[in-house]
Amino acid sequence: MSEIIKDLVQKNDSKIVMIVLDGLGGLPVNGTTEMELANTPNLDSLAWKSATGLHIPVEFGITPGSGPGHLGIFGYNPVQWQIGRGVLEALGLGMELRSTDVAMRCNYSTVRDGLVVDRRAGRIPTEESKKLTQKLQSEIKQIDDAEVIFAPGMEHRFAVVLRFPEELPPGSDRVNDTDPQKEGKAPIKPVGENENSQKVASIAEKLVQKASEILKSEEKANYILLRGISQVPSIPSFNEQFGLRALAIAVYPMYRGLARLIGMDTPEIEGDIREELEFLRKNYDSYDFFFVHIKKTDSYGEDGNFEAKAKKLEEFDSFVPEILELKPDVLIITGDHSTPCILKSHSWHPVPVLIHSPYVLGGLSTAFTERECAKGELGVFKAYHILPLALANAGRLKKFGA
Amino acid sequence: MSEIIKDLVQKNDSKIVMIVLDGLGGLPVNGTTEMELANTPNLDSLAWKSATGLHIPVEFGITPGSGPGHLGIFGYNPVQWQIGRGVLEALGLGMELRSTDVAMRCNYSTVRDGLVVDRRAGRIPTEESKKLTQKLQSEIKQIDDAEVIFAPGMEHRFAVVLRFPEELPPGSDRVNDTDPQKEGKAPIKPVGENENSQKVASIAEKLVQKASEILKSEEKANYILLRGISQVPSIPSFNEQFGLRALAIAVYPMYRGLARLIGMDTPEIEGDIREELEFLRKNYDSYDFFFVHIKKTDSYGEDGNFEAKAKKLEEFDSFVPEILELKPDVLIITGDHSTPCILKSHSWHPVPVLIHSPYVLGGLSTAFTERECAKGELGVFKAYHILPLALANAGRLKKFGA
Numbered sequence: 056m057s058e059i060i061k062d063l064v065q066k067n068d069s070k071i072v073m074i075v076l077d078g079l080g081g082l083p084v085n086g087t088t089e090m091e092l093a094n095t096p097n098l099d100s101l102a103w104k105s106a107t108g109l110h111i112p113v114e115f116g117i118t119p120g121s122g123p124g125h126l127g128i129f130g131y132n133p134v135q136w137q138i139g140r141g142v143l144e145a146l147g148l149g150m151e152l153r154s155t156d157v158a159m160r161c162n163y164s165t166v167r168d169g170l171v172v173d174r175r176a177g178r179i180p181t182e183e184s185k186k187l188t189q190k191l192q193s194e195i196k197q198i199d200d201a202e203v204i205f206a207p208g209m210e211h212r213f214a215v216v217l218r219f220p221e222e223l224p225p226g227s228d229r230v231n232d233t234d235p236q237k238e239g240k241a242p243i244k245p246v247g248e249n250e251n252s253q254k255v256a257s258i259a260e261k262l263v264q265k266a267s268e269i270l271k272s273e274e275k276a277n278y279i280l281l282r283g284i285s286q287v288p289s290i291p292s293f294n295e296q297f298g299l300r301a302l303a304i305a306v307y308p309m310y311r312g313l314a315r316l317i318g319m320d321t322p323e324i325e326g327d328i329r330e331e332l333e334f335l336r337k338n339y340d341s342y343d344f345f346f347v348h349i350k351k352t353d354s355y356g357e358d359g360n361f362e363a364k365a366k367k368l369e370e371f372d373s374f375v376p377e378i379l380e381l382k383p384d385v386l387i388i389t390g391d392h393s394t395p396c397i398l399k400s401h402s403w404h405p406v407p408v409l410i411h412s413p414y415v416l417g418g419l420s421t422a423f424t425e426r427e428c429a430k431g432e433l434g435v436f437k438a439y440h441i442l443p444l445a446l447a448n449a450g451r452l453k454k455f456g457a
Numbered sequence: 458m459s460e461i462i463k464d465l466v467q468k469n470d471s472k473i474v475m476i477v478l479d480g481l482g483g484l485p486v487n488g489t490t491e492m493e494l495a496n497t498p499n500l501d502s503l504a505w506k507s508a509t510g511l512h513i514p515v516e517f518g519i520t521p522g523s524g525p526g527h528l529g530i531f532g533y534n535p536v537q538w539q540i541g542r543g544v545l546e547a548l549g550l551g552m553e554l555r556s557t558d559v560a561m562r563c564n565y566s567t568v569r570d571g572l573v574v575d576r577r578a579g580r581i582p583t584e585e586s587k588k589l590t591q592k593l594q595s596e597i598k599q600i601d602d603a604e605v606i607f608a609p610g611m612e613h614r615f616a617v618v619l620r621f622p623e624e625l626p627p628g629s630d631r632v633n634d635t636d637p638q639k640e641g642k643a644p645i646k647p648v649g650e651n652e653n654s655q656k657v658a659s660i661a662e663k664l665v666q667k668a669s670e671i672l673k674s675e676e677k678a679n680y681i682l683l684r685g686i687s688q689v690p691s692i693p694s695f696n697e698q699f700g701l702r703a704l705a706i707a708v709y710p711m712y713r714g715l716a717r718l719i720g721m722d723t724p725e726i727e728g729d730i731r732e733e734l735e736f737l738r739k740n741y742d743s744y745d746f747f748f749v750h751i752k753k754t755d756s757y758g759e760d761g762n763f764e765a766k767a768k769k770l771e772e773f774d775s776f777v778p779e780i781l782e783l784k785p786d787v788l789i790i791t792g793d794h795s796t797p798c799i800l801k802s803h804s805w806h807p808v809p810v811l812i813h814s815p816y817v818l819g820g821l822s823t824a825f826t827e828r829e830c831a832k833g834e835l836g837v838f839k840a841y842h843i844l845p846l847a848l849a850n851a852g853r854l855k856k857f858g859a
Binding site for chain 1: 484485488490511515516517518519520521522523524525535536539540541542545546685797799800802803804805806807827828831832836837
């Protein structure tokens with residue numbers, strides 16, 4: 056599929072803005088969803104004039120993590136391009152990953168007499184953990200041909216990246232977690248499950264040995280457990296695939312990191328919606344595509360804070376006229392997945408989406424809500440079709456066949 | 458997909474009529490689409506009693522040419538079965554292609570001192586071009602083991618078919634265009650990009666040499682450029698695939714040609730809707746499936762003539778009672794793609810479709826328009842599902858599994 060698109064891409068001066076309200080979709084409480092509760096006159100009016108629908112991030116019934124959720128709306132089939140847990144953790148800690156990297160999530164833990172007695176080392180304070188991680192970094196810089204890079208996280212968590220001189224062959228990350236998952240068991244030895252993964256397994260084992268030697272006098276954090284060992288996937292770049300110079304505008308490191316995986320520019324920025332849109336305006340002339348990530352809708356969903364999620368949508372609604380003043384050729388407003396407050400977690404529910412351009416039917420959704428978008432001209436469809444639709448509306452796709 | 462269908466097909470005496478209003482779908486002007494503007498009481502009443510929906514000819518965002526547009530509604534996945542530009546050109550000029558053929562689009566051009574100075578030979582008059590093509594045909598009948606068949610076109614255009622004694626292996630048509638695309642450059646030598654395509658490349662080179670020798674004293678048309686060199690795809694026949702003896706009723710050669718590619722009977726006919734329906738009635742007893750192609754909706758769309766496109770729909774509407782009098786077991790009315798007047802070209806927009814039979818829900822679309830079909834029981838779905846739905850409604854598909 057993506058091969059067809061790639062061959063049809065043509066360039067022009069159009070601008071495409073994609074606003075991602077993280078965890079946008081919800082479910083009813085007393086008959087009303089978060090989106091239905093929110094008073095969003097600008098979004099409702101825009102929905103009426105847009106192509107609307109519900110997108111399925113991965114597959115019917117599948118609840119996506121942030122990685123697959125974003126890959127889908129970036130136009131990649133998230134089943135085809137999977138992002139390992141170690142890679143996502145490293146991105147979340149702001150590490151800049153390269154295609155030659157293998158990343159892993161790590162825990163400080165307490166081991167006595169060869170058995171894990173506390174998998175989280177008593178959840179040591181973040182400040183203490185940070186110091187230990189700095190100590191590890193100062194003493195472990197290289198193992199075999201891999202540069203070893205540490206990044207501190209919250210409490211007992213941190214991440215490690217092994218940076219190799221060149222890209223490893225596929226399957227080189229097929230190494231088990233060393234975390235036994237239960238206290239009272241011995242840590243598991245990292246073993247490569249195929250020929251290609253022997254190298255990473257061997258370095259992982261040395262990493263555990265060296266770190267434990269350095270940490271041995273610590274009362275709690277005297278051992279490290281490794282999980283989610285994963286190579287950085289070699290995803291074709293967004294520019295290569297869709298011919299778009301893309302800017303990611305996201306406050307949280309993980310979303311910038313996901314965008315960076317496909318080659319978007321990802322400058323660090325701070326603030327919230329106002330600052331993100333200010334940044335959009337400043338950089339509007341320099342790019343073709345803008346991914347604007349708004350985090351708090353998801354955070355309030357995870358908290359189960361129905362009112363706060365609705366309020367955040369109202370706040371975003373007040374900025375819609377400013378976005379329209381930029382006159383993007385195509386404006387997409389959607390989420391990467393649903394986060395219904397009643398579930399307090401990501402969910403499998405299709406996500407409302409609107410695509411605004413001069414070339415839509417419109418007139419089918421009276422509001423920007425889950426139920427009104429279900430009536431739209433796009434139907435219920437896979438998230439990775441959004442990007443081709445945006446390209447088509449922007450005049451960036453040639454005809455297929457004669 | 459088609460493999461499942463093929464195994465489930467059973468025959469009976471049912472009749473399926475598929476009316477294709479070329480370029481049917483449109484977009485709003487002052488809030489109203491071409492279909493919404495047209496006063497079509499018969500179609501609207503039929504839509505209310507039919508299964509309705511919007512079909513996607515190829516994929517979300519993809520604008521189909523006529524080839525993929527028709528393959529889709531004929532039940533073939535147009536991404537799987539691609540029709541080359543040379544083949545489509547030859548079909549459009551009324552050439553009868555065989556599976557052993559390689560076709561190409563050709564231009565008369567002007568070359569001086571080895572450089573193309575006019576890619577279209579001053580758009581020489583069609584009559585003059587026709588004479589030159591006859592001259593080429595009289596002097597070039599065979600090159601190596603290929604019979605060479607010329608067909609004149611409009612102005613500087615013509616087509617050539619190389620007819621081989623047997624089907625060539627796949628990839629034999631991987632030969633570049635010789636058209637340099639810009640004036641002031643030398644024509645490009647045809648080169649085969651793999652082992653299988655060396656034969657066609659060599660014949661193409663000899664064709665250019667021989668033609669240029671014959672044309673050398675012409676003032677303008679002294680050289681030929683080749684484009685879109687392509688094998689006739691070996692698509693499984695419609696009868697083999699769906700068990701239907703099919704008649705194509707189309708005035709324009711290209712659509713008859715497309716139907717002939719999958720083995721439909723394709724007698725030449727003239728006229729417009731009235732004559733086509735007369736022809737349908739006359740042949741109604743002799744076939745199971747009837748493809749009736751109505752061209753002008755697309756032509757008016759391409760012209761951007763909103764009123765004329767709507768009028769053509771009204772004209773077609775007036776014939777709907779006559780079609781219903783035939784009492785087809787299944788009646789399908791749709792288009793091969795959308796051609797919105799505001800775009801003056803084919804587009805990616807989903808196409809309204811209605812399937813009328815005694816075995817539908819109905820009651821969901823109050824009119825035969827884009828927006829009313831969006832509310833239908835078929836949803837937004839791929840074009841190549843229409844044929845299996847028609848077969849099911851005609852009682853021509855057995856149960857799948859026990």
